[in-house]
């Protein structure tokens with residue numbers, strides 16, 4: 001099988017398209033023929049060696065894959081060859097106290113597929129059968145590969161880590177990003193009024209098409225003041241944040257009394273400062289969110305089947321042009337998702 005392997009970290013890193021032996025599943029594993037795999041910021045962090053976890057090369061990146069099962073290993077009873085599946089990329093043990101109660105995103109023995117194990121920028125991937133989620137009828141591989149990582153991250157943030165009530169004000173940062181584009185749609189479906197941000201005209205237009213009621217220019221220093229103006233000085237009930245750094249500091253000035261900030265990323269900085277006085281006087285919350293549970297994946301795919309959550313696909317590349325896809329995402333000239341079809 002063909003696989004794209006990262007052989008040296010860098011910006012850009014060095015990739016090689018290699019011919020590797022076909023995979024055979026171990027006990028409780030399945031081998032999936034990958035049909036589409038989304039590209040994510042996580043892949044860029046792997047490329048440049050910028051993750052706070054030990055990395056070994058060569059490594060096949062890719063963590064947002066969909067395809068069909070080609071072989072099921074010993075002890076796998078609920079899957080057979082030909083089944084169409086999405087793959088949950090934060091691998092979980094299924095046995096620790098958190099997995100036992102369905103909180104796989106808190107697993108004590110978690111591993112990241114495409115980072116600590118070879119991922120989906122390859123014709124085949126071998127994974128524990130417990131991380132497979134069945135694709136609903138009518139959901140194609142591209143849709144799954146464009147939604148199941150960032151989309152289910154947003155699903156976890158908005159329906160598990162926090163709750164959204166009809167009429168709430170929700171601020172979804174970066175409305176053209178994977179998490180932001182899903183957060184706008186999910187918040188709207190839950191009856192919220194949505195404000196979003198974007199750094200270019202095209203990104204703001206996309207956020208508006210996805211249902212945001214107001215979209216602000218994030219390159220202007222006064223966008224937090226605009227949020228306060230739109231909400232009649234009240235502020236928003238919930239901020240869906242994934243940037244970190246100065247943006248995390250700014251969103252607290254947009255937050256209503258009793259409001260929450262839920263965050264799942266820190267591209268712009270991992271050590272923001274927080275003024276605790278307004279934070280506790282206004283009884284606000286800062287909530288961490290990491291990955292997703294299996295239930296969030298299933299919900300994301302069901303919403304996609306029902307037309308409540310639409311993928312935003314910018315461009316699809318063949319495996320041989322994967323390095324170009326990485327460059328495009330790094331250049332931030334992307335509206336929605338970049339996919340690779342191995």
Ligand SMILES: [Zn+2]
Nearest residue numbers: 093096099107
């Ligand atoms: Zn576990």
